[in-house]
Amino acid sequence: xxxxxxxxxxxxxxxxxxxxxxxxxxxxxxxxxxxxxxxxxxxxxxxxxxxxxxxxxxxxxxxxxxxxxxxxxxxxxxxxxxxxxxxxxxxxxxxxxxxxxxxxxxxxxxxxxxxxxxxxxxxxxxxxxxxxxxxxxxxxxxxxxxxxxxxxxxxxxxxxxxxxxxxxxxxxxxxxxxxxxxxxxxxxxxxxxxxxxxxxxxxxxxxxxxxxxxxxxxxxxxxxxxxxxxxxxxxxxxxxxxxxxxxxxxxxxxxxxxxxxxxxxxxxxxxxxxxxxxxxxxxxxxxxxxxxxxxxxxxxxxxxxxxxxxxxxxxxxxxxxxxxxxxxxxxxxxxxxxxxxxxxxxxxxxxxxxxxxxxxxx
Amino acid sequence: xxxxxxxxxxxxxxxxxxxxxxxxxxxxxxxxxxxxxxxxxxxxxxxxxxxxxxxxxxxxxxxxxxxxxxxxxxxxxxxxxxxxxxxxxxxxxxxxxxxxxxxxxxxxxxxxxxxxxxxxxxxxxxxxxxxxxxxxxxxxxxxxxxxxxxx
Amino acid sequence: xxxxxxxxxxxxxxxxxxxxxxxxxxxxxxxxxxxxxxxxxxxxxxxxxxxxxxxxxxxxxxxxxxxxxxxxxxxxxxxxxxxxxxxxxxxxxxxxxxxxxxxxxxxxxxxxxxxxxxxxxxxxxxxxxxxxxxxxxxxxxxxxxxxxxxxxxxxxxxxxxxxxxxxxxxxxxxxxxxxxxxxxxxxxxxx
Ligand code: SF4
Ligand code: SF4
Ligand code: SF4
Numbered sequence: 001x002x003x004x005x006x007x008x009x010x011x012x013x014x015x016x017x018x019x020x021x022x023x024x025x026x027x028x029x030x031x032x033x034x035x036x037x038x039x040x041x042x043x044x045x046x047x048x049x050x051x052x053x054x055x056x057x058x059x060x061x062x063x064x065x066x067x068x069x070x071x072x073x074x075x076x077x078x079x080x081x082x083x084x085x086x087x088x089x090x091x092x093x094x095x096x097x098x099x100x101x102x103x104x105x106x107x108x109x110x111x112x113x114x115x116x117x118x119x120x121x122x123x124x125x126x127x128x129x130x131x132x133x134x135x136x137x138x139x140x141x142x143x144x145x146x147x148x149x150x151x152x153x154x155x156x157x158x159x160x161x162x163x164x165x166x167x168x169x170x171x172x173x174x175x176x177x178x179x180x181x182x183x184x185x186x187x188x189x190x191x192x193x194x195x196x197x198x199x200x201x202x203x204x205x206x207x208x209x210x211x212x213x214x215x216x217x218x219x220x221x222x223x224x225x226x227x228x229x230x231x232x233x234x235x236x237x238x239x240x241x242x243x244x245x246x247x248x249x250x251x252x253x254x255x256x257x258x259x260x261x262x263x264x265x266x267x268x269x270x271x272x273x274x275x276x277x278x279x280x281x282x283x284x285x286x287x288x289x290x291x292x293x294x295x296x297x298x299x300x301x302x303x304x305x306x307x308x309x310x311x312x313x314x315x316x317x318x319x320x321x322x323x324x325x326x327x328x329x330x331x332x333x334x335x336x337x338x339x340x341x342x343x344x345x346x347x348x349x350x351x352x353x354x355x356x357x358x359x360x361x362x
Numbered sequence: 363x364x365x366x367x368x369x370x371x372x373x374x375x376x377x378x379x380x381x382x383x384x385x386x387x388x389x390x391x392x393x394x395x396x397x398x399x400x401x402x403x404x405x406x407x408x409x410x411x412x413x414x415x416x417x418x419x420x421x422x423x424x425x426x427x428x429x430x431x432x433x434x435x436x437x438x439x440x441x442x443x444x445x446x447x448x449x450x451x452x453x454x455x456x457x458x459x460x461x462x463x464x465x466x467x468x469x470x471x472x473x474x475x476x477x478x479x480x481x482x483x484x485x486x487x488x489x490x491x492x493x494x495x496x497x498x499x500x501x502x503x504x505x506x507x508x509x510x511x512x513x
Numbered sequence: 514x515x516x517x518x519x520x521x522x523x524x525x526x527x528x529x530x531x532x533x534x535x536x537x538x539x540x541x542x543x544x545x546x547x548x549x550x551x552x553x554x555x556x557x558x559x560x561x562x563x564x565x566x567x568x569x570x571x572x573x574x575x576x577x578x579x580x581x582x583x584x585x586x587x588x589x590x591x592x593x594x595x596x597x598x599x600x601x602x603x604x605x606x607x608x609x610x611x612x613x614x615x616x617x618x619x620x621x622x623x624x625x626x627x628x629x630x631x632x633x634x635x636x637x638x639x640x641x642x643x644x645x646x647x648x649x650x651x652x653x654x655x656x657x658x659x660x661x662x663x664x665x666x667x668x669x670x671x672x673x674x675x676x677x678x679x680x681x682x683x684x685x686x687x688x689x690x691x692x693x694x695x696x697x698x699x700x701x702x703x704x
Contacts, residue, residue, distance in 0.1 A: 014439065016414040019392045020384050021432075042431045043386050049466040057696050061461050061570040061596065068390025068487065112393060131400040138397075139545070146549035146611050149390045149487050152596045155698040160601070161616045188524060193517040283622055283700035313629055313693030358389040403542065454571075457591040461571050486571075486594035491542045 006030065009343060013042050017120045017347045020357035024333070026346055033346050036337045038329055043361040051319050056082050056156060056288055059316055064150050066321065067359035069112060070300045071150045072105035074359075077297035079154045081306045085291035086156070086314065092278045094158040095236045100171075100273045101144060101153050103266040107178070108137045109300035110218070110259040110266075113354040114189075117256055120351045121198045126188060133181045140174045143167055158283035168274050179267050186260040199253035203336035203349035206250060213331035216324045217302025218258040219353045223250035230298040240272050252352040259354075288314025299324050301354050323359040374420075374446075374505040376409045378497065381419035381443070382452075385436055386469060387426030390487040391453035395423060398490045410497060416442040420505070421497060427455040427462050427469040428476060440477040448480040448504045449473075450496055457482050480504055549597045549611040551588050559584045559607045565599035567626060567677045567694055575599055602626070621701040628677035629693040630659070630669050637689035639666055643681035649674050660690075 006029050013021035021042035026033045047066055051059045056079070063078040064071040076098060083090065090098075111134040118127035138148045144163055145151035153160055163171075189195055205215065210223035220228040221244060229244035231237040245261040247254040292309045302324030309318040332353040337346050384392050398405040399412060413419065416439050428436065440449065451473050454460035459471035473479055483496045524530065544550070552575075561577055561584040569575045574593040577586045586599070586608060597613045602624045606614060617623065644660040644667065659674050660667055660681065667690065677694045 013435075014383060014414065014416070019396065020389055042429065043384075043426075044429055044431070044468055045386055045427065045462050046466060046468040047462070050462060050464045052466070055694055055696065057568055057598065057694070058461075058570045061594065065388040065390070065461055068388040069393055071388075071390065112396075115396075128399070128401055131397070132402055135397065135400050135402045142545065143547055146547060146597060146613065147595065148489070149394065150388075150594070152598075157698055158700070160597075160622070160698070161613075162620045164619075184524070188520055191516050191520050281700045281702070282620060283698045285625070285697045285699040287627075287695050287697050313631075313695050315693055356389070358387065454591055454594060458573065460592075461594065463572055482591065484590035484593075489544065489548070491544065494542070 009033075011343070011347065012039075015347070017116075017351060019116070022355070022357045024346065024350065026337075026343060028343070031342050033337065033340050033343060036333045036346060038333045040357070040361055043357050045362065047362045048319050048321060051316050053315055053317075055313065055315050059319075060155070061150075061152060063321075064152060066323070066362050067356055068149050069109050069356060070105060070359070072102050072153065073297055073299040073304060075152065075154050076102055077295060077299075077304050077306050078308075079156055080297065081293050081295035081308050082156050082288050082310070082314070083286075084293045084295055085308065085310055086286060086289045088157045088286035088288075089284055091158055091281045091284050093162075093280045094282045094284075096273045096277050097144075097159050097163060097282065098154055099236050099240070100163075100270050101141065101151065101159075103270050103273075104137060104141045104144075105151075106300045107263045107266045108134055108141065110263050111137065111182075113218075113300075113351075114256050114259055116351050116354075117252070117348065118189075118195075120348045121195065123192075123195060126185060126192075126195075129181070129185055133178055133185070136174050136178050136181075140171050143170060155283070156288055157286045158281070162282050163277075168277075172271065172274060175267050175270060179264065182260065182263050182267075186257070186264075189256065189260065196253065198345075198348060199256065199352075200249075200251060202252045202345050203332075203340065203352060204249070204251045205331065205335045207248075209335040210250065210331065213335055214327045215302075215331040215335075216327050217299070217354070218255055218262065219328045219331060220302065221246050222254035222258045224248045228303065230296050230303050234297070237269075240269060240276075242269070252349055255352045255354075290314075301325055301328060301356060301359075303327075321362060323356070323362070325354075325356045325360040328353045329355050329360060371502075371506050375502040378408075378410045378421055378501050379419045380410055380412045380421050380423060380497070381414050381416050381439075382412070382423040382425060383416075383436065383439055385424060385426040385432040385456070385473070386429035387453065387455050391425040391455065394487040394490055395425070395452065395493060398493055400490075403490045403494060405494060405497075408494070408498060410501075417444070419443050420447060421501070422447065422449040422477075423452050423493075424449055424456045424473045424477070424479070425452045427459045427471045428473055429469055433470060433476060436473070436476050446505050448500060449477055450500065451479045451482045452493060453488060454484055454486045457484060460486055547612045549595050549613060551590055551593055551595060552586075552597070552600050552608040552610040554585065555606055555609045555614075557605055557607050559586060560605055562604065563676050563678060564602045564604060564624075564626060565608065567628075568598045568602040568624060568696060570594070570596060570598065598624070623699055623701075625697045625699050626677065627695050628672075628675040629695060630672055630675060630681075631691050631693065632667050632669070633689050633691075634666065636687045637667060638687060640686065641667075642684045642686065643667060643690050646680045646684040648678065648680060649676060
């Protein structure tokens with residue numbers, strides 16, 4: 001059958017479901033959507049160009065502001081890359097505190113992604129529940145670092161603030177509340193008939209397709225690609241004993257469930273960190289020097305790569321950032337949104353892959 | 363002041379529709395605006411509804427440091443909003459360009475160059491409470507006696 | 514389907530939910546004490562060492578200004594990103610924000626900044642703008658200067674006097690002179 005396109009429907013750049021400007025062009029026959037094409041370029045600020053010639057204390061803040069949702073991991077990967085270049089060792093206490101803050105940020109980001117999905121499929125009750133739980137997580141982040149978003153917590157050779165006994169106790173109490181709530185919401189999500197109608201079997205991506213499109217993060221792990229979790233290669237996570245969450249279905253439902261499960265996993269990782277927190281200093285000092293490195297870390301959305309070249313005073317000569325959403329948006333438009341039944345499924349499938357436009361375009 | 367005007371003032375200050383547009387931010391401010399929806403802050407109890415539709419909005423929240431793509435589109439969105447209207451700049455980005463306002467960047471701040479900005483909420487990002495306070499303090503004054511002022 | 518309805522019923526029949534539904538109240542909109550707000554003055558005396566300005570990552574966020582009764586740093590909301598680095602960098606505890614100062618005293622942390630000058634001899638055209646613009650050692654004896662044109666080129670006399678203000682870099686027409694602000698996060702061992 002010859003496929004002719006009836007009409008090309010644009011979605012975006014301003015759309016109630018999109019938090020950030022991006023445009024999808026859907027080619028439709030009747031109700032069915034055959035193909036989509038993504039149009040980027042609304043958010044290009046040229047952050048990598050601004051970064052050149054600047055020392056770490058300025059680039060750190062620019063790196064954080066590549067993406068406000070997963071700001072901690074940008075900070076962490078940039079700082080660890082600079083440490084790799086300059087041979088700066090991190091005190092063990094600081095390494096554990098970094099994991100605590102990073103996991104809090106991951107929880108916050110995953111809950112926000114699931115909120116967006118529930119909001120997109122118009123399940124507002126669950127969406128509001130999730131948004132309220134996220135506030136508790138942000139409170140803990142604020143308690144440790146002093147800000148809710150864009151925390152600026154890590155510096156070369158350590159972290160900025162230590163955690164006191166009371167803070168640790170309050171953190172664990174907050175986590176207990178989050179755990180109880182998220183567990184309930186996970187079951188609500190998993191057993192709900194209406195959510196299953198909108199999510200199960202929609203936007204399916206097989207393992208082969210996921211590997212071909214280089215899908216990363218929860219999007220890849222929902223399609224049974226557990227090896228894409230780069231926390232497996234991080235020394236502190238290796239010490240904590242870490243196995244990635246993984247599902248086999250590869251549909252919208254699986255992607256959200258992976259994120260729910262990772263929130264629970266993050267809670268247990270933070271508990272482990274607080275339990276094993278070694279005594280000692282939190283800053284080791286050390287100046288940044290010249291060198292070149294490619295360093296990767298696991299952002300809430302997947303693999304994040306920094307290539308950095310610096311001069312003898314630690315100023316950046318060249319920097320390239322590859323963010324996870326680039327791969328996920330491509331995987332989503334090519335392999336998930338293929339012959340879906342309606343335009344409503346396009347938005348929900350796109351949101352389920354947790355796209356972040358700010359970091360895609362930088 | 364006519365009775366009708368009084369009624370209008372009252373209704374307008376109790377039902378504010380908000381539309382937000384992200385013109386090149388780091389999306390830190392976007393999610394703080396979203397956090398205002400959370401039951402903890404509960405923006406709807408003050409009669410503020412976030413619809414993200416310029417055609418039915420009263421207040422436009424501008425976030426981000428105006429990238430070249432948005433220079434003309436921001437004005438187009440502003441023109442689509444029916445009178446009376448107001449724009450609030452959320453975060454440092456539309457006020458000063460934040461950390462992006464350096465040599466070599468593509469942005470074109472401040473947003474006030476492109477559309478009239480009625481109020482500013484500084485911070486990177488501002489807390490949801492600050493955003494709420496700004497909307498609430500602006501709304502009654504800007505919409506008061508709109509018909510009489512126009513004449 | 515039935516399972517899902519049971520879940521919703523169980524969700525809405527929890528005593529906590531019913532209590533919240535009947536006694537709904539939004540949380541008080543308070544700012545917690547640990548929030549890093551805009552830095553405020555503590556009232557201690559500022560020595561105009563400019564460490565705060567040198568570390569600030571946001572353009573135009575802070576300026577140390579001379580008033581009738583001495584120097585004082587001023588923070589500009591709309592530019593300041595509330596990172597708190599200036600609070601940590603100030604050796605005199607002039608600024609404070611949230612719990613930053615408290616944590617700094619408790620953990621004995623701080624920043625150590627050094628400044629380095631590098632001159633690209635190929636680009637430099639020996640105009641001397643940098644030497645004239647440098648604010649260090651202007652009124653004092655000429656030995657106190659950082660830069661000087663000598664022997665047909667710019668010579669760095671006292672690089673340890675440099676305060677990292679980048680005035681020379683800004684005034685150089687070719688970007689031939691560059692200032693590196695090297696900052697280390699340090700912690701003293703617990704006493
Ligand atoms: S003001 Fe700060 S948090 Fe807000 S969008 Fe700009 S960089 Fe992001
Ligand atoms: S808090 Fe940060 S951005 Fe604000 S003035 Fe201090 S150093 Fe600059
Ligand atoms: S660092 Fe402190 S003492 Fe030095 S100029 Fe700034 S406020 Fe004044």
